[in-house]
Amino acid sequence: MTEALDIARRRFTAKVYDPAKSVTDAEWKDLLEILRLAPTSVNYQPVQYFVAETEEERAAVAAGVSDFNQERVTKASRAIVCAVPFRPSEEHLQAVYKQEIADGRYAGHEGEENMDAGRRYFVGLHAVTSGEFFEWASKQAYLGMGYLMFAAAQMGLDTTIMEGVQFQKMDENLGLAEKGLASVLVLAIGHHDEKEDRNATKQKSRLPMDAVIHRVAK
Incomplete structure (x- = not known):
């Protein structure tokens, strides 16, 4: 089994974080560089990443997250808000x-x-319409987050990607509208709570190979 396959099989979404365990400065530096290097369509790089490192910064992000996700931001070691523009x-x-x-x-x-x-x-x-461009740019945010989440798992870190966000409130809290941006995703990074995070012990479940992988018909 390759290391990549092993990571894919054991990675899970953290549901409860241990606030006593932090991402180290060296790990965080590497993660941000990995995020900077993430691929984007035609190398346009439309996504802006707003990072929350301190307790105060995470609280500001959590204020724009739906209640069931708030502790996943405040108890995590770091959080990232992805924002994209409405037009090129x-x-x-x-x-x-x-x-x-x-x-x-x-x-x-x-x-x-x-x-x-x-x-x-x-x-x-x-970019025929601002809505179409915003959707295309948002896809680049998902691409970058997938890239980062796999790298974090390889480093022994846990992540939670969130769409449970009050995006308009998030934009107001972080002053994104004045920058011509709008938030689309939030990612928490840290170490899961080994006692409280029940998702860590659940068996991973995916549809079988033949239900999702198909040969191109000749």
């Missing part, structure tokens, strides 16, 4: 392109202008 911006497109050049992405290759044009084309396909 020229400033962001230029920032991504300039960063790619600075990072040497096109070194030894021709046609970097075509890459920028291609990104603009595909972003434009999803």
